[in-house]
Amino acid sequence: xxxxxxxxxxxxxxxxxxxxxxxxxxxxxxxxxxxxxxxxxxxxxxxxxxxxxxxxxxxxxxxxxxxxxxxxxxxxxxxxxxxxxxxxxxxxxxxxxxxxxxxxxxxxxxxxxxxx
Amino acid sequence: xxxxxxxxxxxxxxxxxxxxxxxxxxxxxxxxxxxxxxxxxxxxxxxxxxxxxxxxxxxxxxxxxxxxxxxxxxxxxxxxxxxxxxxxxxxxxxxxxxxxxxxxxxxxxx
Numbered sequence: 001x002x003x004x005x006x007x008x009x010x011x012x013x014x015x016x017x018x019x020x021x022x023x024x025x026x027x028x029x030x031x032x033x034x035x036x037x038x039x040x041x042x043x044x045x046x047x048x049x050x051x052x053x054x055x056x057x058x059x060x061x062x063x064x065x066x067x068x069x070x071x072x073x074x075x076x077x078x079x080x081x082x083x084x085x086x087x088x089x090x091x092x093x094x095x096x097x098x099x100x101x102x103x104x105x106x107x108x109x110x111x112x113x114x115x116x
Numbered sequence: 117x118x119x120x121x122x123x124x125x126x127x128x129x130x131x132x133x134x135x136x137x138x139x140x141x142x143x144x145x146x147x148x149x150x151x152x153x154x155x156x157x158x159x160x161x162x163x164x165x166x167x168x169x170x171x172x173x174x175x176x177x178x179x180x181x182x183x184x185x186x187x188x189x190x191x192x193x194x195x196x197x198x199x200x201x202x203x204x205x206x207x208x209x210x211x212x213x214x215x216x217x218x219x220x221x222x223x224x225x226x
Contacts, residue, residue: 031212042120042202042216058213088157094212103147103212104164105204110157 003027004108006091012114019078021111023091031094032074033058033105034066036087043090049074081115088112119143120205122217129193129224137201137220141184145205148179148186149214153200162188162201193224 004025013019025032030051035043035058045058047066055066063085065077078085094105121140129135139148150162163170165179165186174194179186186203200221204214 033213035216040218042122042204042218043214044216045213048213090159092214103206104149104161105212105214106161107151107159110159112157 004091004093004106006108006111008111009109010112012116013081014116015082017081019081019113021076021089023074023108024072025093026072027093027106029093029095032068033092034076035090035092037090038087046076083115086113086115119215120203120217122203122220124220125218126221129222131193131195131224131226133193135190135193137188139186139203139217141205143205143207143215145181147206149204150177150188151202151204153202155199195224195226198222198224
């Protein structure tokens, strides 16, 4: 069974609309991450979280909000979607940065978002 | 400039041959991950490395933190090895953010 799941897997939105991407993990990891991947590029970090109630800005947070209501769930919110946010979005989970823990991250299957 | 630079950006191999992919880091990475993104877009974890080497079947990876690079060797390439290989280094900032390279697109031909 997949340990990191994302929904929806595909989404078409209109410019100016609100989009919420959801992620659920059963790894019992403290940290969760949202990345976007654009053609010809690796993944870039948007927001991350250390645990329930925590959200932190990554490298490209502008235009995005995040919400971590529980250990298992982490959402990415586009309040006013724009065509430049058309991309593939990946969620990941990982252990907290504690001594002896592994920094390994595990990824969901991705959500393809098209903003028209 | 790129904090994680991957080379080559694209590579074609004949089935049964060997190859090496490389990542150079301009950050003080303490761990490295290698992923394979398959044609469906899923990211598969290949290796998680602290400085040293690991081997798994036909794949072998090394990470040298002092010289700031990592390599992924593919032996006896198979058609199913085709896809895009990414390396990612932790940012050593305490939050364990990964910084990704731009990927190597590998095509294995029969």
